[in-house]
Amino acid sequence: MADSARDRILGRIRAVTGSKDGENPGLRISQPPLLIRPRIPSELLPRFVEKLELGGGSISQVAEHAGIPAEIGRFLDAEKFPATLRAAPALRNISWGDGLEVSYGSSDGGDLVSVTPAFCAIAETGSLLLVSGEDSPTTLNFLPDVHIVIVESDQLLAHPEDAWAKLRELGQVPRTVNVITGPSKTADIEQTLQIGAHGPRKLHVILVHPE
Amino acid sequence: MQSQSHRFKQNVSVALEDVSLQKALSRVQEGFVDKRAAVVSTLPEFEQLREQGREIRNHVLDHLDFYLRRFENRVQALGGQVHWAENAEQARDIVRDICRRVEAKTVIKGKSMISEEIALNEALELDGLDVVESDLGEYILQLAQEPPSHIIAPAIHKTRAQISELFYNAHQKLGYTKKLDTVPDLVNEAREVLRSRYLEADVGITGANFLVAETGSNIIVTNEGNGDLSCTLPRVHIVTASIDKVVPTLDDASALLRLLARSATGQEITSYTTFSSGPKRAGDADGPDEYHVVLLDNGRTEMLAGAFRDMLRCIRCGACMNHCPVYGAIGGHSHRWGYPGPIGSVLTPNFLGLEEAGDLANACTLNGHCASVCPVKIPLPDLLREHRRRQFERKLQPLPARLALAAWAGIARRPWIYQPLMATGIGMLRLLSRGRGKFKSLPMLGAWTRTRDLPAPQSRTFQTLWKKQRGKR
Numbered sequence: 098m099a100d101s102a103r104d105r106i107l108g109r110i111r112a113v114t115g116s117k118d119g120e121n122p123g124l125r126i127s128q129p130p131l132l133i134r135p136r137i138p139s140e141l142l143p144r145f146v147e148k149l150e151l152g153g154g155s156i157s158q159v160a161e162h163a164g165i166p167a168e169i170g171r172f173l174d175a176e177k178f179p180a181t182l183r184a185a186p187a188l189r190n191i192s193w194g195d196g197l198e199v200s201y202g203s204s205d206g207g208d209l210v211s212v213t214p215a216f217c218a219i220a221e222t223g224s225l226l227l228v229s230g231e232d233s234p235t236t237l238n239f240l241p242d243v244h245i246v247i248v249e250s251d252q253l254l255a256h257p258e259d260a261w262a263k264l265r266e267l268g269q270v271p272r273t274v275n276v277i278t279g280p281s282k283t284a285d286i287e288q289t290l291q292i293g294a295h296g297p298r299k300l301h302v303i304l305v306h307p308e
Numbered sequence: 309m310q311s312q313s314h315r316f317k318q319n320v321s322v323a324l325e326d327v328s329l330q331k332a333l334s335r336v337q338e339g340f341v342d343k344r345a346a347v348v349s350t351l352p353e354f355e356q357l358r359e360q361g362r363e364i365r366n367h368v369l370d371h372l373d374f375y376l377r378r379f380e381n382r383v384q385a386l387g388g389q390v391h392w393a394e395n396a397e398q399a400r401d402i403v404r405d406i407c408r409r410v411e412a413k414t415v416i417k418g419k420s421m422i423s424e425e426i427a428l429n430e431a432l433e434l435d436g437l438d439v440v441e442s443d444l445g446e447y448i449l450q451l452a453q454e455p456p457s458h459i460i461a462p463a464i465h466k467t468r469a470q471i472s473e474l475f476y477n478a479h480q481k482l483g484y485t486k487k488l489d490t491v492p493d494l495v496n497e498a499r500e501v502l503r504s505r506y507l508e509a510d511v512g513i514t515g516a517n518f519l520v521a522e523t524g525s526n527i528i529v530t531n532e533g534n535g536d537l538s539c540t541l542p543r544v545h546i547v548t549a550s551i552d553k554v555v556p557t558l559d560d561a562s563a564l565l566r567l568l569a570r571s572a573t574g575q576e577i578t579s580y581t582t583f584s585s586g587p588k589r590a591g592d593a594d595g596p597d598e599y600h601v602v603l604l605d606n607g608r609t610e611m612l613a614g615a616f617r618d619m620l621r622c623i624r625c626g627a628c629m630n631h632c633p634v635y636g637a638i639g640g641h642s643h644r645w646g647y648p649g650p651i652g653s654v655l656t657p658n659f660l661g662l663e664e665a666g667d668l669a670n671a672c673t674l675n676g677h678c679a680s681v682c683p684v685k686i687p688l689p690d691l692l693r694e695h696r697r698r699q700f701e702r703k704l705q706p707l708p709a710r711l712a713l714a715a716w717a718g719i720a721r722r723p724w725i726y727q728p729l730m731a732t733g734i735g736m737l738r739l740l741s742r743g744r745g746k747f748k749s750l751p752m753l754g755a756w757t758r759t760r761d762l763p764a765p766q767s768r769t770f771q772t773l774w775k776k777q778r779g780k781r
């Protein structure tokens with residue numbers, strides 16, 4: 098039954114598109130044409146920061162990986178959140194020190210703060226691109242109140258199209274790709290903007306930027 | 309949902325007198341129209357992007373079977389399943405069968421217009437399932453038992469006080485006994501209540517803003533993160549999408565996403581753009597065990613073959629509706645069926661028939677705002693005119709309207725009658741309006757002037773002025 102519905106639908110489409118053969122649509126997939134990309138009038142980093150903040154996110158910079166735990170501690174202290182983290186297993190090699198209590202794995206909704214790595218960041222829109230996997234649970238991106246994302250400065254790309262090129266190198270798309278721009282928000286009640294609808298109330302980026 | 313499109317006229321009179329609705333509609337201007345204008349003005353490439361968007365969508369329609377088969381092939385390669393539905397009933401049955409097989413009790417839903425189109429919630433509830441809408445606006449409407457009035461902000465017609473009352477009644481049994489009156493408090497309570505519903509849901513159902521043939525992914529965009537949780541937490545993820553949603557590549561999707569957020573909410577991008585491809589992989593820390601895509605035709609292949617093909621380019625941004633003066637006056641509920649505003653006026657007669665939904669096209673003033681903002685350049689007024697032409701042809705308009713139009717056509721085609729008649733008529737109307745510039749009411753036209761003022765003619769007929777003007781040269 099389902100099969101015949103499939104054949105009938107495709108048959109009806111074919112009856113219309115059949116006359117337009119000639120060009121090979123498969124080419125658009127194997128060699129995607131260059132599409133218009135909005136010009137970015139500044140350097141990538143200032144653009145990324147500007148757009149991230151426009152979307153409601155915040156950012157701080159550290160010069161090396163060793164500086165990450167202290168920076169997270171400072172941020173949580175300033176925001177009055179406890180120094181307890183749920184981290185993506187991909188971040189196991191960071192030595193967190195004594196100030197932070199860190200556990201690893203996906204979230205069941207009981208965590209206030211999560212820390213995850215980014216796959217890359219996109220300057221055009223101030224977005225972070227995160228992918229699911231064994232070491233990077235998607236639940237960490239949505240369930241905690243505060244989401245902290247670690248970005249390496251060489252992960253900063255201009256446009257989403259650059260991110261897709263990088264994603265294609267993986268061979269197969271991961272199950273979930275999240276492009277995240279700012280914290281969760283809603284304007285569903287009287288068009289009034291409210292931060293923290295279902296997802297994180299805060300999105301903070303720590304950029305590792307060797308001088 | 310039972311369509312009420314045939315009751316359009318009655319619904320309009322109710323809408324025009326609904327004070328809180330009128331207040332809510334005035335927010336569309338600020339919240340959507342002004343914000344869109346601002347964000348578009350900062351992107352010099354916007355007009356080029358619209359043209360490119362039109363081309364991408366046309367290219368897809370020219371090769372729709374190729375891209376759908378390619379999409380299906382990729383989803384299957386990743387371990388997901390694709391189901392094809394010719395109509396609403398088949399689509400409902402596919403989803404019901406999956407829910408039954410996995411012994412689901414609770415279903416959490418991201419926003420999906422296709423779900424509205426096929427009246428999915430009602431069907432699942434009849435099967436005894438607990439169905440929860442997770443988009444805040446949709447959740448509010450579910451409590452109010454009303455259909456959406458706006459495709460981007462479905463509960464735009466609801467006031468804070470009304471929402472407070474709804475929450476108070478629904479959440480008391482969960483231990484929330486205070487009546488809330490601020491927006492942050494209301495949002496927080498909904499967040500808490502819905503959080504537990506996500507975690508206990510067996511099946512998550514979302515729509516798709518796009519389907520990507522290259523990768524076999526479905527894309528959803530949200531600001532709340534609700535749809536994103538709906539496709540991550542439950543053990544089964546079902547995507548309901550229409551066949552026109554497919555795009556060739558990730559690059560094409562990005563090109564269209566640039567148009568979508570700006571046109572829809574006046575944002576450069578929403579908080580979340582989520583790509584889901586198949587079920588979770590071996591070793592993945594989280595994600596669903598099953599991934600299904602239901603591809604719905606429901607009249608679209610017919611549109612592809614006919615005069616309404618351009619409409620299939622639509623990316624459901626809602627800009628046409630936000631810029632529509634008729635929508636601005638009466639809101640979306642007068643349409644009473646899934647798609648409000650100009651898109652609804654074009655689509656609904658295609659899905660339900662002209663007999664049921666023809667009035668929608670007749671409410672249009674053909675002012676053209678909608679087409680001028682449409683990010684994929686759909687000639688909406690032309691399509692609406694086509695509905696009217698067909699109605700006239702099939703004699704579906706009321707007899708007086710048809711007679712009047714026929715008489716008008718008869719006179720207008722005969723200048724020797726038309727010109728003197730207009731000159732006399734206009735002179736008389738000017739005298740009658742006594743310089744006030746408009747008529748609050750007119751004899752025999754009470755039904756028309758009850759909700760409108762008829763502007764009094766400015767001076768003489770165009771022909772008279774034209775002749776005079778030429779005489780001067």
Ligand code: SF4
Nearest residue numbers: 622623625626628682
């Ligand atoms: S018709 Fe155009 S403006 Fe209206 S919703 Fe569709 S894409 Fe947007």
